[in-house]
Amino acid sequence: MKLRSVISWEFRHTIRSKQFLLLSLLIPAIATIAIVVASSAEGASRAMAEPPPPFIIALILAMILFMGAFLNGVMALYGVVKEKQSRVVELVLSSISAREMMAGKVIGLGIAGLLQVVVWVIAAYFVARQFMPISLASLTLVHWITYPIYFVLGYLLIASLYAAVGAVMKDVQSGGASSMVGLIPYLPIMFVAYIVEHPDAVLVRIAGFIPPFTPSVMMLRIGAVPLVSEGMRQVPAWEIGLSIVSLGLGVWLTMRFAARIFEIGLLMYGKTPSPRELWRWMRAKRAP
Amino acid sequence: MTQPVLEVTSISKQFESVRAVDGVSFDVGRGEILGYLGPNGAGKTTSIRMILGIFQPDEGEIRIHIDGHSGRLLKERTGYLPEERGLYADATVLDALAYFAELKGMRRADARQRVIQWLGRLDLLDWQNKKVEKLSKGMQQKVQFIAAVAHKPDLLVLDEPFSGLDPVHQDLMKDVIRELRDGGAAIMLSAHQMNQVEELCDRIFLIHHGRRVLYGRLDDIKAAHGEHVVRLRFEGTAEGLANLPGVAELSIQGDRASLRLERNASPDVFVRSLPAALTIREIVVTRPPLHDIFVRTIGREDNEAA
Numbered sequence: 001m002k003l004r005s006v007i008s009w010e011f012r013h014t015i016r017s018k019q020f021l022l023l024s025l026l027i028p029a030i031a032t033i034a035i036v037v038a039s040s041a042e043g044a045s046r047a048m049a050e051p052p053p054p055f056i057i058a059l060i061l062a063m064i065l066f067m068g069a070f071l072n073g074v075m076a077l078y079g080v081v082k083e084k085q086s087r088v089v090e091l092v093l094s095s096i097s098a099r100e101m102m103a104g105k106v107i108g109l110g111i112a113g114l115l116q117v118v119v120w121v122i123a124a125y126f127v128a129r130q131f132m133p134i135s136l137a138s139l140t141l142v143h144w145i146t147y148p149i150y151f152v153l154g155y156l157l158i159a160s161l162y163a164a165v166g167a168v169m170k171d172v173q174s175g176g177a178s179s180m181v182g183l184i185p186y187l188p189i190m191f192v193a194y195i196v197e198h199p200d201a202v203l204v205r206i207a208g209f210i211p212p213f214t215p216s217v218m219m220l221r222i223g224a225v226p227l228v229s230e231g232m233r234q235v236p237a238w239e240i241g242l243s244i245v246s247l248g249l250g251v252w253l254t255m256r257f258a259a260r261i262f263e264i265g266l267l268m269y270g271k272t273p274s275p276r277e278l279w280r281w282m283r284a285k286r287a288p
Numbered sequence: 289m290t291q292p293v294l295e296v297t298s299i300s301k302q303f304e305s306v307r308a309v310d311g312v313s314f315d316v317g318r319g320e321i322l323g324y325l326g327p328n329g330a331g332k333t334t335s336i337r338m339i340l341g342i343f344q345p346d347e348g349e350i351r352i353h354i355d356g357h358s359g360r361l362l363k364e365r366t367g368y369l370p371e372e373r374g375l376y377a378d379a380t381v382l383d384a385l386a387y388f389a390e391l392k393g394m395r396r397a398d399a400r401q402r403v404i405q406w407l408g409r410l411d412l413l414d415w416q417n418k419k420v421e422k423l424s425k426g427m428q429q430k431v432q433f434i435a436a437v438a439h440k441p442d443l444l445v446l447d448e449p450f451s452g453l454d455p456v457h458q459d460l461m462k463d464v465i466r467e468l469r470d471g472g473a474a475i476m477l478s479a480h481q482m483n484q485v486e487e488l489c490d491r492i493f494l495i496h497h498g499r500r501v502l503y504g505r506l507d508d509i510k511a512a513h514g515e516h517v518v519r520l521r522f523e524g525t526a527e528g529l530a531n532l533p534g535v536a537e538l539s540i541q542g543d544r545a546s547l548r549l550e551r552n553a554s555p556d557v558f559v560r561s562l563p564a565a566l567t568i569r570e571i572v573v574t575r576p577p578l579h580d581i582f583v584r585t586i587g588r589e590d591n592e593a594a
Contacts (some may be wrong), residue, residue: 005390087374090434094340094368095391125523 007106073162080166154215211250299348323489367441
């Protein structure tokens, strides 16, 4: 009930903000560029007449996911830091638990962000059609089922990570080591080429089960496996299942972790804690 | 005696090397205002944050009892006015307040209706659709107060409710706080304006360096610290006053005299002994104001510590 209030407040609060409008324009611009770049890099050899393979779509989706999650994650982070500075948190935490506040913020902002992203994915589809004979027929049932799951869970994971980072930040200027945490999920993007060419490599398969990497790695694998293995073979169902379970678990743990950081970090005004202090907080006894 | 609403038992809190709160115990009952006083940095806000569950005490226990429910925290039944104003600056007054009432468990429609009633009571109706950041300091203080009381809390913790308010609104605030007390709320109030505290509070807790210095009924504290004070305006000569029974100290400035009586000296004996030759224009016999008790007690504590 209260969680719903928080979600609805954060959602309304977000979609009315100027930053949100700005992001709404930024994301399609980036998506368009991504499409143009992807089609030209791949284009020469494979000829534009051919429908692009699903991994291109996976790549675009992964990019949009990360752009959206990154920008909205940063918004969540700013929001948290601002609430901390204006001491709104004190009043909020005297009404609801840190976990409710955290979850409400992540989900509320997440819904706003996802809505934004969905609109732009649809727009990107129509833009992409101008450049390549993109067809939804290249997507199989596996894509339709798994991509939205990875997308939403990946989004929640990143947003909670950012909210946790915001909770320990003193002000928006001081990033420090803690803000690097938010970059972890982006690591696989650096290895896109490798993942697409070797979607069955042991390292890639293992990375697919490690929550912060799961969404991008698995989306790319599912897109690339049928292509590389010259057949209709797909990533084994158990791997997909396990990766989703582990991602779900990862989201849950990150949210818990973030809520704990929230509980303590939000009220530590005026200083950014060291990793050692953070560890001490985590182990601090919870009140009965 | 009925069960208190707030029951604090020897709570302590350590920050790094500073013991911010050190073994503090007190309680607040229904329909009562407890003044929680102390100099800056004495541990007031830390105690309050522990009561609200924002910090956990290192030691000790906090219990809240409302209508047969008992617990560490009863967030829906508790209202809190933080010392530092904190509201969503870019939201409208009505939206922000309704949201906070919702977080206390009210339905949105009820929350909005109640908030509008309060905005009316505190002369803020014209501002309901303005953004919080556009408001003056005093108005923001009133808005913040509504955030603390809109859900009809049974336990109300007010940290500096008078800050930023002009005298007219200080009086309004006092009236509203009294109404809430008469409605049965247990109120814990921290403030620096001793004259306001004196007018409002039934009991006082004075904290200094994290420890209890004074705790009890305002009247009893005044009696215990109570050499009576006499202030008068006169015509004629007042030097003779120094020789009257029970007078410990006399100072005269122009047509005004101020006297301190000895401890245990009775004011009526003093008044009866006033010489007929002295024409008195004004006279006040009173216990020393809380302000003096506060300053003297804290000063004495610091001397002993030094």
